[in-house]
Amino acid sequence: MHEQQTVLPTATAAPYSCSRPLPPCRGIIAVDAKDFTGLPAIEHEAVSRAVPDLIRASLDRAGLAELWNERRFPASTGDGYVLGFDPSLMPFVIHPWLLTLQEVLTEINIHALGAPPIRLRVSLHIGPLPDTGDEFGGNGTVRNDTHRLLDSRPVKAVLASSKENVTQVAAILSDRCYQDAVASGYTGRHPDHFIEVPATVEGRRFAQRAWIHVPLPSGPLHDARASGDAADKGLGAAGGPGGGERPHGSEGGRVSNRAPNGNINTGTVHGSQRVTVTSHRRDT
Template sequence: MYDDHSELPRASARPYTRSRLLPPYRGVIAVDAKDFTGLPAIEHEVVSRAVPELLRLSLDRAGLAALWEDRKFSATTGDGYVIGCDPSLLPFVIHPWLYTLQEVLTEYNVHSLGAAPIRLRVSLHVGPLPDTGDEFGGNGTARNDTHRLLDSRPAKAVLAGSRSITQVVAVLSERCYQDAVASGYTGRHPDHFIEVPATVDGKRFAQQAWIYVPQPSGPLDDRHILGEAADEGAGPDVHPQARPDGVRDVVRTTNRAPRGNINTGTVHGGQSVANHHVAGDQVGGNKAGKVRGYQGDRVHGDKNQGRS
């Protein structure tokens, strides 16, 4: 039994047993520095201190100084930072802040000679989070998902595949995108955003999300970068095709090989082919493995005998 002044949480009703008020909805902004763990240890503290200052400076320059001053919760993550904000500001966070952050990081990386360059992944989400006002505030599923989005394969791959002029890659949750972008409240057309399957290696996390790059410099439509799973739901023979009007059609293709083989994946070892009743050579056995003798016709005598 603990005393009345203990900081331990008091017992409360278990989940799903009675209804309670939802915590207030908060926008969540999280950032991570690219390749932080690969930096020499002596530079870790420098980057950790620089990231929140760069966020503060860019928010101020984008006209969002109040967001920084009135942040609902904030914390360093070592290689990044997380902020809780009024969700009504998310359209302005998406634009112009992300573009302004790109400009501020460009200036920093150009003029901070001797310092490690800082390129950031940014994730944006919204959801109910406890607002206790102390260091434990802002914990909940919405915040966890924000960090998962930050670590998702598409977010990391797009920044890794971009050239040095790209300082910022942002990933928006489906909820954030629908509320702030698709609704028309953000000063950026939906065509600036690319839908991706957000998964995290080693984690049970899979959500649809949206990639936005304020200053792109790489192949943003490369499914090997964004995640091939985006097309898996349609099956192996269905491929999206863009029309000039921006609408994506579905083109179905059927592969046929009468009396032969079709390879649509990786083949290990040899392939066995036996064609019957086909004009031409008859091949039996393994053409891809070790071959002894002739692969072509065996001819005895004069090949031109009997020809005019």
């Protein structure tokens, strides 16, 4: 009689206890369909199946079929899709793929009578991720942050404020993705096509610098900083936008100057001002 052997997980060293090689660097795409949960339940499966098909078709049209064919740790998220890829392709993902995805969605939404329109948020990131080739691959901080960026206030606000008949795609790039692929000049889009935002997520302890890109903007494409939960309030350690040190002699916003036999002003004073005039009497 055979006894079934239980395979125990492989023991690994605790974090920070010894040095180990980094996992390979991967680009990562995460996509979510706007207002998915608001659709009738009968339409959920159809949209879930359509999203990866849209990604595949748009990558193929953009000349990036190899990215789809060689994708790493792909997974459906119900209302979206996630996949890893060779990070050297990230400049082409930013452009022309995002614009091509916009074009494909426009065609689908115009001609798909009776089907719900699909508008997508896209998150792009770069970083080290374990790539074991099985269902557990691709898990790590980079992937977690990619999904947080996808759920962040600025990208949701930008897509919601755009015209649904024009803008089908809004993308958010991590700062590393932007610096590596856009600011460096490798992407065929000028940095002026991107808006810097503080990415925050409601109910989550998450705040990162990120960049919004909308391939075909419409409506009030406002500076999405306003949707970042005012994360850049109080810039400058001394209290107040613009920062800088308080004037000498300031106390909690009040400025006190001393001027013997007269008064002086040293510039614009915010708050109240107290001037003490001291008279010196000479004995004769």
